[in-house]
Amino acid sequence: MGFVILADSSCDLPRGLSQKEGISLVPMPVSIEGKTFQEGVDIFPEEFYPRFPTFQELPKTSQPNLGTLKEAYESHLAQGNEVIAIHLSSGLSSTYETALMARNMCSEPEKIHVIDSLGASLGFGLLVLGANKIAQEFDSWKEIEREILQLRQKLRYIFTPDTLEYLVKGGRVSKTAGLIGGLLDVKPILHLTAEGRIEPLTKVRSRKAALRKLVDLMLEEIREPEEQIIGISQAACLEEAESLAKDIRQKVKVKDIIISDIGCVIGSHTGPGTIALFYQR
Secondary structure, rough: OOEEEEEEEHHHHHHHHHHOOEEEEOOOOOOOOOOEEOOOEOOHHHHHHHHHOOOOOEEEEEEOOHHHHHHHHHHHHHOEEEEEEOOOOOOOOOOHHHHHHHHHHOHHHHHHHEEEEOOOHHHHHHHHHHHHHHHHHOOHHHHHHHHHHHHHHHHHEEEOOOOHHHHHHHHHOHHHHHHHHHHHEEEEEEEEEOOOOOOEEEEEEEHHHHHHHHHHHHHOOOOHHHOOOEEEEEEEOHHHHHHHHHHHHHHHOEEEEEEEEEEEEHHHOOOOOOOOEEEEE
8 A cells, every 4th residue: 555654752753743644653661660651651751851850760761562563563564554664773772673573573574664763852753754755755665765864864963961960871971971061060962973872072061052052053064954844852941942943943944843852761861951953964
C-alpha cells in the first residue's frame, strides 16, 4: 500500500502532531526509583519535571523492548505497508541496534527500513516529519532513503542545559566538560556531532547570553530559513522557549516554529531548564 513512518518517543513530537501526520510512536521506557514507566503512556513531562528535584537517584532510560518493536513493525506489515523506522541516535542509545534485531525477527524484514537518526528530541522529530513528507513524494525506497539521509545531514542540534550535572552523571558528557559549566555561572552551549554524540560547542557567562548565543549560531548557519520549520524543545521552561521563538521571528523569516516538551527520556539526562534549537544548515 505504501510507506509508513514509525519512530520512538524520544523524537519529542507533540502527540497531536504525530497523530495528525499518521506517524506511529513507540514508547521508550523510563525507570524512576525502581518503577518502569512508558514515555507518553503513563509518564508525561508535566508531572515528571516537578518531581525531578525529589528523585533520590537519576531516572534510568533504556531502549524499547525488542518484542514491542517487533510487534509495532508487524502491525504495519499486516496492513500491507513498508515501514520506515527512525530511531534515537546510536551515539546516545542502543535503540538503533535493537531495532535492527527486531527487523530481522519480522516476517518480511526486507520491507522494514531502519534509519539511525543520529539525533534526539525535536531535531529527530523534524527528521521524522521530513521523512513523512518525503515518503509521500517518492515511490521507491532508494529515492526515499537518499532524501532522508540528505535531510539528516543538514539538521543542526544545539542546546543549553541549566546545568551539566545530569549529563555528566549519566555519562553523556565528560567530567572535564562538566567542570566548565560549574565555574562562575558559565553556561555551556552543546551540540550533537555528525556521529550523533554530545560535545561542548562554546560557553557564555549567563543564561540570557546562552539563549542569545543559540539564536546567533542559528542566524550564522541557517540556509533558506523561509522554507524551514524550526524546532525548539524545552524542559519546564516554556516562557523562555516562547521568548526564543519570538526573538527568532523578529530576526529572520521562517516557515514555522514548533515548540515541544523535552520528553522524559531525553530529560532524564539533560534535566529541567534545558532549551534546544533545531534547524537545517
